Amino acid sequence: MKGLSELRRGAAPADAAPVNAAPSFDRRLTAPLVLGSMLNPVNSTMIAVSLVPIGIAFGAPAAETVWLVSALYLTTSIAQPVIGRLVDRFGPRPLYLGGSALIGLAGLLGMVAPSLGVLIVARVLIGLGTSAAYPAAMYVIRSEATRTGRDTPGGILTALSVAAQATAMIGPTLGGLLVGLGGWRTVFVVNLPLGLACVVLGARRLPRARPTATAERQAGPVDVLGMVLFGLTLTGLLLFLMAPRPDRWYLPVLAVLAAAALTVRELRCPEPFLDLRVLGGNRPLLGTYLRQVLAYTVSYAFLYGYAQWLEQGRGLATSLTGTLMLPGSAVAIVAGILSGRRPELRGKLVLGGAVMIAACGLLTVLRSDTPIPLLVAAGVLIGIPQGTIGLANQNALYHQADAERMGTAAGLLRTFMYLGAMLASAAVAASFRHGADTPGLHELALFMLPCAALLLVVSLLDRSLRRRW
Numbered sequence: 001m002k003g004l005s006e007l008r009r010g011a012a013p014a015d016a017a018p019v020n021a022a023p024s025f026d027r028r029l030t031a032p033l034v035l036g037s038m039l040n041p042v043n044s045t046m047i048a049v050s051l052v053p054i055g056i057a058f059g060a061p062a063a064e065t066v067w068l069v070s071a072l073y074l075t076t077s078i079a080q081p082v083i084g085r086l087v088d089r090f091g092p093r094p095l096y097l098g099g100s101a102l103i104g105l106a107g108l109l110g111m112v113a114p115s116l117g118v119l120i121v122a123r124v125l126i127g128l129g130t131s132a133a134y135p136a137a138m139y140v141i142r143s144e145a146t147r148t149g150r151d152t153p154g155g156i157l158t159a160l161s162v163a164a165q166a167t168a169m170i171g172p173t174l175g176g177l178l179v180g181l182g183g184w185r186t187v188f189v190v191n192l193p194l195g196l197a198c199v200v201l202g203a204r205r206l207p208r209a210r211p212t213a214t215a216e217r218q219a220g221p222v223d224v225l226g227m228v229l230f231g232l233t234l235t236g237l238l239l240f241l242m243a244p245r246p247d248r249w250y251l252p253v254l255a256v257l258a259a260a261a262l263t264v265r266e267l268r269c270p271e272p273f274l275d276l277r278v279l280g281g282n283r284p285l286l287g288t289y290l291r292q293v294l295a296y297t298v299s300y301a302f303l304y305g306y307a308q309w310l311e312q313g314r315g316l317a318t319s320l321t322g323t324l325m326l327p328g329s330a331v332a333i334v335a336g337i338l339s340g341r342r343p344e345l346r347g348k349l350v351l352g353g354a355v356m357i358a359a360c361g362l363l364t365v366l367r368s369d370t371p372i373p374l375l376v377a378a379g380v381l382i383g384i385p386q387g388t389i390g391l392a393n394q395n396a397l398y399h400q401a402d403a404e405r406m407g408t409a410a411g412l413l414r415t416f417m418y419l420g421a422m423l424a425s426a427a428v429a430a431s432f433r434h435g436a437d438t439p440g441l442h443e444l445a446l447f448m449l450p451c452a453a454l455l456l457v458v459s460l461l462d463r464s465l466r467r468r469w
Contacts, residue, residue, distance in 0.1 A: 022147040025156070029140060032201035036133030038167040039103060040192055040414075042127050044072060045171025047093030050184040056183065058116045071120050074238050075127030077418040078231045083128075084135030084411030085273050088404060089222065089409050092136035092143075097199055099132025104195030110188025122188060123182040130193070131411070134160070138410035140206065142403050157398060158340025161391040162333055169329040174323075177371060212414065226265050226273035232258035234415070241422040244430075278402060284464035285400040285409065288393050289416045291349065293454040295389045297421030297427070298356055298448045301381050305444045306363070308436035310375065314368055324372070328386075335387025346465035348392040352385035353439045353456030359385075360452050365443035368438055389455075390417075 049067055055065045088096050106125035113119040137160060146154045176188040236255030240248055266272040279285070310321040339348050359381035366378065394413065403410035431444035459465065 004243050007066075010434060020296035022059060025152065026146050026205075027147060028205045029144070030156060030159065032096070032198060032205050032446065033046050033133070033137040033140060033156070034163050035194075035201065036100065036130075036198050037137050037160050039133060039161050039198070040076060040127075041164045041168040042171045042174065043130060043191070044069075044076075044177030045168050046178070046187055047072075047123075048172050049175040050179055050187045052254075053179060053184040055115070055224050060116045064116060067120050068123050070242055071123045072127040073418050073421065074235065075124050076131050078234050079128050079131035080414040081134045081226045081408050081411030082230070082273070083411070084407035085227070085405075086222070086224060087132070087135045087139050087407030090205075092139045092407070093202065096202045096206060097133045097138040099136075100127040100198035100202060102195075102423050103191050103198070105129075107191030107195060107379050108301075109186050109318060110191070113188075117256070119188075126191065131414075133198070134414060135407035135411045135422075138169065139407045142398065142406045143207075145180075146403065152398070155340070157395050158336065158391060161394055162336045162340070163205065163388065165390070166335060169326075169333070179186075192361065202252060210335055217440035220228050221271075223266075223273040226262060226269060227394075229258050229262035229265060233262055238419070238422050241426045243424050272406070275402075275405065277452075278405075282400065284462065285397065287306075287458055287462045287464070288311045288396045288400060289412065291389070291455055291458055292393050292413055292416040293420045293423070294451050294458070295352070295356075295385065295393070296417045297423045298360065298420075298451050299382065299423035300421040301427050301444060301448050302359070302363075305431065305436070305441065306378065307421055308428070308432065309366075309438070309441045311327060311436045312436035313441060314366075314370070314375070325379055327376055328381075328383035329384030331380050332386035335384050336391050337387075338387045345392045346459065346462075348388040349459035349465065350456065352392070352453060353390040353459050356385040356389075356452040357380055357456060360445050360448040362449070365441050366438070366441060398465070 051062070051068065053064045054068065055062060081096055102125055104120045106129060110119060110122040113122055141152050141156055165169065166290070174190075175187050178190060182189070207269070233255050235260060236251045236253075240251035240255070262274070263276060266274050266276045270359065282442075307321055307325060310316045310324060318322070359378060361376050362374075362381060366375070397409055397413050399408075427444060427447050431447065432440040
């Protein structure tokens with residue numbers, strides 16, 4: 001009767017087995033993962049408002065100060081998958097902490113830099129440091145799913161994507177505020193407290209244990225030669241895309257030769273940096289990388305080209321141009337948050353591709369006397385795919401990539417994003433060869449349209465996207 005009375009009162013019998021709650025995602029990880037992933041986009045964008053005062057300070061022309069932008073893009077394009085591979089081998093904690101510390105040191109170097117060359121070195125170090133956070137974040141999230149035996153909460157993946165979009169949007173505003181308060185060096189100094197915050201949060205919250213699932217399989221030496229050949233391939237390709245001219249023919253030749261050597265090396269290496277056999281057999285993942293290039297080629301072409309046309313072709317003031325671009329950025333963030341609540345991916349990509357085609361089509365009819373509301377509508381339209389496609393590609397990669405190479409796969413996703421940015425820059429330069437006039441905008445739109453259409457077709461034909469994760 002005692003046991004019955006205990007049950008009636010809600011107590012468990014003495015000999016009953018304890019009921020253990022299933023483990024859940026460690027929410028303490030959210031802060032370091034999201035904060036670390038914000039540092040690359042914010043450093044990519046807030047430098048834009050500092051180029052003119054830096055050029056004045058060192059007596060450098062725009063052709064030289066632009067390397068403060070290009071150096072970071074080039075560095076992160078190469079470093080993200082390389083550091084991602086090291087995350088796969090040695091775990092996320094040491095790479096995250098080392099990268100965060102490097103960001104702080106780079107900020108200190110920028111604060112005392114005596115020349116433009118030293119400042120470019122600081123930007124390279126910032127690129128290296130910020131390249132660790134995103135691969136580490138994706139690896140930790142996937143590891144948490146393995147540890148808990150549960151699907152990863154969609155909120156953390158959405159937070160990574162939306163945080164990157166938000167910081168990229170506020171980057172120029174933040175940079176302008178910092179320059180106004182303390183001069184252009186504050187754009188570098190701000191990395192000191194940000195890097196320190198990441199070090200403290202990462203040291204307190206990131207798991208200490210080295211990943212054990214791949215420890216035995218990946219016990220061999222690091223494929224340094226493969227990483228070097230990968231870097232040479234991207235360096236030749238991206239340097240050519242920055243300024244595609246006939247007299248720079250040797251750069252794509254270098255890229256092709258390095259890519260051939262990389263292929264031979266990786267197929268023979270027992271533990272390659274890029275497992276080309278596995279990657280080549282993973283068609284859904286290759287489709288995600290293709291969508292990433294196409295999406296960001298269109299997005300960056302719109303960002304770079306449309307803003308220039310608003311100022312030169314439409315004749316608007318710089319302040320008004322920035323104001324007209326803000327609604328599109330806000331729509332991108334809202335679209336990312338709303339779409340992040342739904343697990344299916346195909347609908348996000350199809351919607352984003354269709355709206356992107358509409359936005360490109362709208363650019364073909366804009367004129368120098370187009371009313372302001374229609375100009376705002378163009379920015380709002382492009383904001384929808386910016387919010388849905390990037391998030392969908394990230395979530396697709398999370399499920400498609402080999403868990404043992406999640407860091408490398410996540411780094412490559414960022415590499416393909418920057419490749420799209422470089423293609424967009426080349427397209428804008430070619431279309432605006434006579435200035436950012438209306439015929440140039442229409443020519444740029446005709447380049448963007450087939451990219452957007454191909455994105456939509458690839459999304460429709462990819463059967464793997466029909467799966468509901």
